[in-house]
Amino acid sequence: MEVSILPLQRTLDVRSGDNLLEALRNHQIPISYSCMAGRCGTCRCRVVSGNVLVTGGADTNRPATDGHSVLACQATVVEDCVIEVPEVDEIVVHPSKIIKTTVIAVEDLTHDIKRVRLALSKPFAFSPGQYASLQFAPELVRPYSMAVAAGGEEAEFHIRLVPGGRVTSYVSTQLKVGDNVRLSGPLGTAYLRTKTSDPIICIAGGTGLAPILSILRGMADHGLDNPVHLYFGVRSPRDVYGVAWLDELKAKLPNMTAHVVVMASGEPGPYRTGVVTDAVKQDWASLTGWRAYVAGAPAMVDASTILLRQKGIRAEHVYADAFYASGV
Known part of the structure; x- marks a missing residue:
């Protein structure tokens, strides 16, 4: 049985019933992974043609055919297929x-x-x-x-x-x-890509600032000098935090610009007012060739993702992390 790997243009000989992630690793195919249990999402790839069987979680025994995205650790090879592995030059392996x-x-x-x-x-x-x-x-x-x-x-x-x-x-x-x-x-898969010089836009809502701070600090640690614009959106002035950290990062990332956007403000202040996605829309006619990191409430993340794609960022270059509320 053959599994063809894009964009590497390699063909693997595998057995029917083999776990897809194990088959890729056994053939030294670079793919990101962490938990190997279907939780982290890191090993996501796309079935270009053919068929694999999803064997984990709620989707057990569901076939995944042309165009479907699957987690390699939760997929079983059942016939000849073509698999696309994303961003082979940005592979991260952090065993859980x-x-x-x-x-x-x-x-x-x-x-x-x-x-x-x-x-x-x-x-x-x-x-x-x-x-x-x-x-x-x-x-x-x-x-x-x-x-x-x-x-x-x-x-x-x-x-x-x-x-x-x-x-x-x-x-x-x-x-x-x-x-x-x-x-x-x-x-999670919305991690910093370090092997690109593309300009970067970050959009954070509320505590979505936390992973964005991690990304910016990672950029400083790696000595990256990509142009980067951060848009930090909150509901009111009392929800603003982390400004001192952003000022410290500006000293380490000279090509960084931070925009704090407050949705509602009772009096004039140092921040822009309005909706954070509107601020991005006003500032940029095109973002073609950029990469984006987005984190915060699902509605904000969805709106930002749609806007960024409309502005020209490729879908695979929008790295999003939505914070879903829980009753626990």
Whole structure:
């Protein structure tokens, strides 16, 4: 049985019933992966032609044919097919880990956002922009984005307090310095691409600033000098945070420009007013040739993604991370 790999123009001999990710790895095909269990989304690829069988999660035993996107770790080869592996020059492999961490600080960033800093018990490799799952107690587990770049001895998360949310209520009222938190990951595909000189636009809403900060800090660590425009949108002036961090990053990223956009403001202030996507629309006639990182509430992420594609950014160059609310 043959599996052809695009854009590498390679053909692999595999057996019917082989797991697609294992087949790719056994033949040294570069593909990103992390958890190998269908959670992180990192090994996503596209079935160009032929058929594979999705064998994990809710889609068990669903065939994936021409044009479908699949997770290689959850796909079984059942016939000759052509598979497209995205961005072969930007492969990241961070095997998923479970790490014991210790809370070293719980601080207020705004009236409803906590900054939680965790000391790591051992090294934790991830790409800037990825996220992890935090377990505060047996039934209190939620994913949050790292706000720092990798390589340090601690991780940082910005957690918005959700009314009625069991996890965020715990963080707000019970979490304290010295507590243990289990961290697992990394997860997510909206990570920094380091092998391109394309200009970059970042759009963050609320705590969506956390992964964008990680990306910008990663750019500084890698010495990247891409032109980068950050648009940070919030509801009101009291929701603005992180301005000092952005000022520090401007010194390290001389081609960076930050735009803080406040939706509603009762009085004149230092920030632009309006909707963050409108600000982007007003500022740019075309973004052809750019890359984009977007993080925040699903409605904002969806609106931003549509706008960026209308402005000329290729769909595969819009790296988006939507923060879905949860009752827990």
